[in-house]
Amino acid sequence: MSQITFEGVSHSFDDRNVLLNINLDLTERRIAIVGANGSGKSTLARMINGLVVPGTGTVRVDGLDVARKGKDVRRRVGFVFTNPDNQIVMPTVQEDVAFTLRRRGLSAEQIAEKTAVALDRFGLTAHADHPAHRLSGGQKQLLALAAVLVSDPAVIVADEPTTLLDARNARRISELFMSLDQQVIMVTHHLEFIEDFDRVIVIDEGEVVADARPAEALSMYRDLVS
Secondary structure, eight states, X not given: OOOEEEEEEEEEETTEEEEEEEEEEEOSSEEEEEOOTTSSHHHHHHHTTTXXXXXXXXEEETTEETTTOHHHHHHHEEEEOSSGGGTOOSSBHHHHHHHHHHTTTOOHHHXXXXXXXXXXXXXXXXXXXXXXXXSOHHHHHHHHHHHHHTTOOSEXXXXXXXXXXXXXXXXXXXXXXXXXXXXXXXXOSOGGGSTTSSEEEEEETTEEEEEEOHHHXXXXXXXXXX
């Protein structure tokens, strides 16, 4: 597993404090981050691959400072957004998966082979030449995940990847995340999907208020929001 470290991390947007003195070492295989809307959990997640740079303090992934080595960090850390439309950038399904690899200096044959494997893995082969925007919500999230995983990152950070899906597709995506070889860090409101995770971190008003195994941390979270 990768070593992800937050050291004295604080951040604000305009005059609003979003994170306050966060200190964490994230080494477990399955980690969930939960909190109320506006608690700072998504900001914390986005710092792991440099989408947000800390106002103060340092975030490191395997020793790499995300503020200074963002490009190198993003090769190690893939990010899955809540809304897959925010990361689908090419017209067709096949082109969208291949787009990630074109920036890696691979040959056309290597790109084609890796793309085909990724499409098959997520049941998208039959949709390879279809317009990406015409996929269902569940298929779009599968495409977003395929496009991230095709480059084989060590860590997957997912920001509420099941929120916009119906119950069946939400469970399917959740089960896929559980089956991945990669280290997974997931922000979620679907507490039933993280009961078997290794660790749950609860964020409230920019601070870590619980950090434990799921049963204990989720009990504290439920008390917090009840």
